[in-house]
Amino acid sequence: MKKKLSTVLMATAMLSGVLAGCGGGGGGAQSSSGTGSTPAPAPAASTPAPAASTTPAPAAGSGGKVTVNFWHSLGGKNGEYIDAMIKRFNESQSKVQVVGTFQGSYDEMVTKLQQAVAAKSGPDVAMLERAYIQMFADSDVLEDMTPFLKKSNMSADDFTQGLMGHSVFNKKLVSLPFNRSTPILHINKTMLDEKGLAIPKTWDDLKKVANALVVKEGNEYKRYGLTMPYDTWYPIAMIYEAKGKFFNDAGTSVGYTTEAAKTFQFLKDMQNTGALYYPPAQDSGNIANTMFTSGKVGMMFQSTGTIGSLVDNAKFDYVTAFMPMDQVYATPTGGANVSLMSGSKNKDAAWEFMSWAMTDPKGGLQFVLDSGYLPFTKKMVESQQIKDQWAKQPARKVAYDQLQYATDSNKHVAWTQVNQEFLKAIQAIMYDNKDVNATLDTFKKETERIMKQ
Missing domain, CATH: 3.40.190.10 (Periplasmic binding protein-like II)
Structure with a gap:
């Protein structure tokens, strides 16, 4: 990895002690990313979790399935919601087995990912607080997902306006919005x-x-x-x-x-x-x-x-x-995006999971309904489920409407x-x-x- 990334991430490790315990700064656990300091349901955990191993699971899962490792920073109730989403995906098909691993707060996640990439033991898919994406993108460790979107008949235009400001670097689409807030x-x-x-x-x-x-x-x-x-x-x-x-x-x-x-x-x-x-x-x-x-x-x-x-x-x-x-x-805006790691040996299988999360009603849409994060695709916004929730809880629609004034701060x-x-x-x-x-x-x-x- 480039020296620039190592230098910045050394500061990240030091910074994780500045605040105790949202997220995201914005942000459960407390991060210092300038995205709001928030308890659950927030981007990170409000309760401690065991230290996660940086050793990936074997590529071949049980029953000959391809194993996809997904690292995230969701604990507490949101951790339960993401685990439930992963379970729904695993039960929806027979070729891919996703293993989700909680890696601590956003800051902790970044430090562990740096170490794992250097050791060539990183995950296939990583959740990154959006302010950290640029330093990984500058070190060429995030895959350009444009070809994968095309294969799935999707494009960057399918995603919610106001949430894409930290997705494209060096003309590459290296992250997509997921658990996002303002x-x-x-x-x-x-x-x-x-x-x-x-x-x-x-x-x-x-x-x-x-x-x-x-x-x-x-x-x-x-x-x-x-x-x-x-x-x-x-x-x-x-x-x-x-x-x-x-x-x-x-x-x-x-x-x-x-x-x-x-x-x-x-x-x-x-x-x-x-x-x-x-x-x-x-x-x-x-x-x-x-x-x-x-x-x-x-x-x-x-x-x-x-x-x-x-x-x-x-x-x-x-x-x-x-x-x-x-x-x-x-x-x-605050919260996190998901990225496909360029070092993954299971990119097609990882993308199958990511595209399912983006498009299947049982994927990201259900996670958004459960957690309260912002709907991150236009189809989600137009779905009857979101409309019904907004009618029941108008406070959530105000949050979405405010995205018209989103800034990349x-x-x-x-x-x-x-x-x-x-x-x-x-x-x-x-x-x-x-x-x-x-x-x-x-x-x-x-x-x-x-x-x-």
Whole structure:
């Protein structure tokens, strides 16, 4: 593998200790990919699992079947859903046996995959958080799936708009969306209605509504207006809403001037009045969710992947809305894609499984219905099953509708290292009350240093 990949992935291994335990940053287990820090149902596991072996199963399965190894980062309830999908595939035909193996959080998955590829013991199919795909693509270890799509009478146009931004690198289609999510505004509408407040559509609305929800007794806040997990996902979304970019188009520095400072000053102003509760870094996703479902906060920035569990646990009128806009609406996407590894000796068999998951109603569609992730093909969106679910749970359709404002916010091979520095900046500003501009200036310098490597 190229030295570039090894260097970046060394940083990934270090970064896995920065956050405890979503996913995906975005993200069960906690990742730092800038996709939201979320408990199950989120992209990774909320419960520990045994360490997975990096040794592949033999190519010939029982009964002469070809064995396909599929590595993923889904634990908890989502792990059960993916296992059930694999079982349905194995029972649907007699030629291929898929073995699914949980490899830990997204960060852990990346580190194990690097080691396995170097040892030529990698899987046939790998689930990769979309921000990590580029570094594997640059090292030529992901197969171009365009010919396989053609054989199956499919094309990249069959997939959901807004979820394909991390699929094509070096003119090769190296990943396809699977368990994908976005940040969204979760709302206790009962609480807003009691105050006669409308659902906020802009930052100004958000600040007014959040402050109006605050309940303070003496020096103690009994209720806050807004919360969000400790993660890079949400500030990045707000930078785009202010018409900035996280990286510039040249890939040499940050892509904003004043938009990041505007974002953090907005958050600090709300934090200072109790309008924003910014939870401790450790287990921040679970803390934010509990604050929301227990009525201690009225609104929450959180992953769409939590909608299912919030529907189950909320004892009030629970709704969702787009992330409020400043200058524009914008939402970074998160979650993972699936890739066919170029080192696989069973590519045709692996593709049989992947194409089934993309097209068979018992495959990815049922997984999406079970888990709450976004429907990732146009046929899924048009299916009666999805329409029925959206009618029953409108919050899920809001999440899909927001994809029209999707952005590719962290598309750079240096993302992992830069993300670590951005987390430090968030800590300095939100926890340590450091000067916003000075902190962001330091972050910019570090970003430029990293991107020059």
